[in-house]
Every structure is written in C-alpha cells, then in structure tokens.
Amino acid sequence: MTNDSTGADAAKAVGAKGPEELRRQIEETRSQLGDTVEELAAKADVKARARARAADLKDKAGAMTVQVKSTAALAGHTVQDKASQAGHAVQDTVPGPVRTAATNVVRAGLRHPRPVLIAGAGAVVAAGLLRRRHNGHH
Structure with missing residues (x-):
C-alpha cells in the first residue's frame, strides 16, 4: 500500500x-x-477567466469614474464658494461707482465677449506703458 490518497481510497x-x-x-x-x-x-478555460477578469476591471473602472466625478464636483463647488467669498470681500472694499462700473463691464462682457477682451488687452497695454513712464523708463 502507498501513502497517497489513491492508496487510502483503495484501503477503504x-x-x-x-x-x-x-x-x-x-x-x-x-x-x-x-x-x-x-x-x-x-482553470483551463482561459477565455472564461479572461472575461471574468475583464468584467471585474470594468466594475472597478466604473466605480473609479463615479469617485472621480464626485471629487471633481466637490472641487467645483469649493472653487465656486471661494470665488463667491472673494467677490463679497471685494464688493465690501470697492467704492460704489467702481463697483457699478465693474458690474456693467461684466454684464457687457457676457453679452459681447470679443470687444471686452480687446478693450481689456488695450487697458493692460496702457497700464504697462503708464507704469514704465512713471518709473522713469521712456
């Protein structure tokens, strides 16, 4: 008799x-x-094992997508809240006429963005030139 399971079964x-x-x-x-x-x-059915693994990975990717979207939405809300707080802080410190002019510019920019962008670029160039003249550079 042997000690393997076949031998034990034979003994039984x-x-x-x-x-x-x-x-x-x-x-x-x-x-x-x-x-x-x-x-x-x-174990020998490689195709079935590959399908099962692919389904598992697809489920994990779906869960990660949901998590990433949730994180992005939360970050968006956080940025929105901070921008709102900054807007209120500026609103409290800026004089009324400047605030009114800025509000009008923003509204006009929303209606007609191209002219506002051109005017903004011109204002930046003009401010740069004034700053250079003020500092003694001609």
Missing part, C-alpha cells in the same frame, strides 16, 4: 462491508472525481 474499498457499501464508496469517488475535473476545466 478493500475494507468495505458488503456490495452496497462498496457501491456507495464508488459513487462518492466518482462524485469527487467529477468535482476535480470541473475545477481543472474551469
């Missing part, structure tokens, strides 16, 4: 008490062998 079979017990042992061994064959077939 030899020790069976009657034909009915021997049949039961044979049926049990067949069932175990069928389970083992199914497990080996599942």
Whole structure:
C-alpha cells in the first residue's frame, strides 16, 4: 500500500462491508472525481477567466469614474464658494461707482465677449506703458 490518497481510497474499498457499501464508496469517488475535473476545466478555460477578469476591471473602472466625478464636483463647488467669498470681500472694499462700473463691464462682457477682451488687452497695454513712464523708463 502507498501513502497517497489513491492508496487510502483503495484501503477503504478493500475494507468495505458488503456490495452496497462498496457501491456507495464508488459513487462518492466518482462524485469527487467529477468535482476535480470541473475545477481543472474551469482553470483551463482561459477565455472564461479572461472575461471574468475583464468584467471585474470594468466594475472597478466604473466605480473609479463615479469617485472621480464626485471629487471633481466637490472641487467645483469649493472653487465656486471661494470665488463667491472673494467677490463679497471685494464688493465690501470697492467704492460704489467702481463697483457699478465693474458690474456693467461684466454684464457687457457676457453679452459681447470679443470687444471686452480687446478693450481689456488695450487697458493692460496702457497700464504697462503708464507704469514704465512713471518709473522713469521712456
């Protein structure tokens, strides 16, 4: 007799008490062998394993997408809140006529963005020239 499982099963079979017990042992061994064959077939089915892995990765990617969108939305709200706070702080410190003029410019810019951009660029250039003259550079 050997010490492997086949030898142990053979010892059981030899020790069976009657034909009915021997049949039961044979049926049990067949069932175990069928389970083992199914497990080996599942491991050998590379396509099925690849499909299962792809489905798992797809689920993980979907969950990450939801998380990234949620984080982006939260960041957007945070930026919006900070901009609103900054706007209120500026509103409290800027004189009324300047505030009114700035509001009118913003509204005009929303209606006609190109002329406002051109005027803004001109104002930046003019401010730069004035600053250079003020500092003694001609």
